[in-house]
Amino acid sequence: MAAAMGKTPFIVSLGGVIDEVGNGRVLMRLPYSGKLVGDPDTGVVHGGVITAMLDHSCGLAIGSALRSPQPYVTLDLRIDYMKPARPDADILFEAECLKITHEILFARGLAFQDNRNDFIARSTGTFMFSRPQGTGA
Amino acid sequence: MKIDLTNAALDANALADSVPYCAHLGVTLSVKDGRLVLQMPFSDHLIGNPMVPAIHGGVIGSFLETAAISQVIWETRAKATPKPVDITIDYFRTGRPVTSYAAARIVKLGRRVMNVHAEMWQDDETKPVAVLHGHFLIVAE
Numbered sequence: 001m002a003a004a005m006g007k008t009p010f011i012v013s014l015g016g017v018i019d020e021v022g023n024g025r026v027l028m029r030l031p032y033s034g035k036l037v038g039d040p041d042t043g044v045v046h047g048g049v050i051t052a053m054l055d056h057s058c059g060l061a062i063g064s065a066l067r068s069p070q071p072y073v074t075l076d077l078r079i080d081y082m083k084p085a086r087p088d089a090d091i092l093f094e095a096e097c098l099k100i101t102h103e104i105l106f107a108r109g110l111a112f113q114d115n116r117n118d119f120i121a122r123s124t125g126t127f128m129f130s131r132p133q134g135t136g137a
Numbered sequence: 138m139k140i141d142l143t144n145a146a147l148d149a150n151a152l153a154d155s156v157p158y159c160a161h162l163g164v165t166l167s168v169k170d171g172r173l174v175l176q177m178p179f180s181d182h183l184i185g186n187p188m189v190p191a192i193h194g195g196v197i198g199s200f201l202e203t204a205a206i207s208q209v210i211w212e213t214r215a216k217a218t219p220k221p222v223d224i225t226i227d228y229f230r231t232g233r234p235v236t237s238y239a240a241a242r243i244v245k246l247g248r249r250v251m252n253v254h255a256e257m258w259q260d261d262e263t264k265p266v267a268v269l270h271g272h273f274l275i276v277a278e
Contacts, residue, residue, distance in 0.1 A: 010193035013161070013182040037157040039218045046158035047221040048202045052195020056185075059194070074194045078225040 011056050014049065024065030024097035026057045032088050043087035050091070050111050050121045051079050057095035058107035058125035065097035065105075071130045072105060078124045085120050089113050095123075104128050142166070142211040147173075152207060162196065164203055173211050175204045175239045184234070192232030197257060201226060201269035204239035205253040209273055212243055213251075217276035222250065224271030232266050235259050241269075249275055 014036065020027040030036075030053055038046025055077055062072060085091050094116065095109035105127040112119040142151055147168050152175075153160040162183070165176045177183075177200050185193025202224060209219045241255035255269040256262075 008193065009182050009184040009187065010196055035157045035161045038159075040155050040157070041217065046156070046199065046202075047224070048162075048195070048199025049158060051198040051202065051224070051226075052193060055195040055198060056193070073231075074226075074228045076225060076227045077194070077198065078223065079198075079221075080223045081221050084220070 008056065010052065014052065016053055016056065018060065021060055021064050024061055026061040026064065026093075026095045028053060028057050028060075028093040028095075030091045030093070032090065037087075039084075042084070044084040045087070045091070047079070047081055050081070050085070051077070051123075053091070053093045054079060054095070054109045054111060054121065054123035055125065057093040057109045058123060059127070061095040061097045061107050061109070062100075062105045062127055065100060072127045073130045075104075075126045075128050077126075079121055080123075081121045083120055085111070086113055091120065092116075103132075142173075142207065152203070158199070159203055162199060162203070164200065166207065172240055173204075173208055175200065175207060177237045177239075179234045179236060189231060190234050192234065192237070194226075194228060194232075197228070197232050197237075197267045198224070198226045198269070200237060200239050201241075201255040201257055201267060202271070204241040204255040204257070205269060205271060205273060208241035208243060208253060208255070209251055209275075213246075213275070215275060219251070219273040219275055222272040222274050224269055226267055226269045228267045230264065230266045232257075233259060237266065238262070244270075251275065 016030045036045040098106040107125045109123040111121040149165040183196045239257040245252040
């Protein structure tokens, strides 16, 4: 996944925006909208919306931590859903790159609304460089 | 509106009609050989990386989570949407710009929590693009 993905079609389609990115840290924001609803009874957004935004935030955090742009792909992503997002309020996503090794990259993220200590979900993502390192490719 | 997967003749649009996010993804349902299979045709807005092009990892995660939830509703006749507790997605291959399929199975049917595995593939079911395992909470009516 390329680091320069400010205009990713799927994230644009959700209405997600990047508020801050740099030095391995990212802050994204997702305004509430009807198309995000996963539970028609409550109006709560679909868990997959949170997953997509956390995946993207973690990926961007990693891209912004690299000294030179290099392609990388997601190996796995774990999401813990602590509580449902409140409808009609923005959701904020904060992600950071934890570690860059020769082959593997680690990141984590949080999703919250008003209070980052009372978060909706957290994520742990593991990524790998898609080309072997040191080949000059 | 409830997500009704209880009809004998399953409506392909049952999910998309009641869940706006499933309509956004373009997910339809079918039963093949007694198994619930979800289908997601490719669409430009699902792209994560326009250079490859590849389906966004978050689309893949969303599709797998939808497959898991649908399986729980279908199999347990749940009236309320099960809540995800935690999920882990392992990505094996690039999601190419073609139609994707997903199916799930309940590995452990608890009274309150279920462990569910889901798999997504494209042309060849023996070559999964990604798999999900997770826990889902059954919501009391």
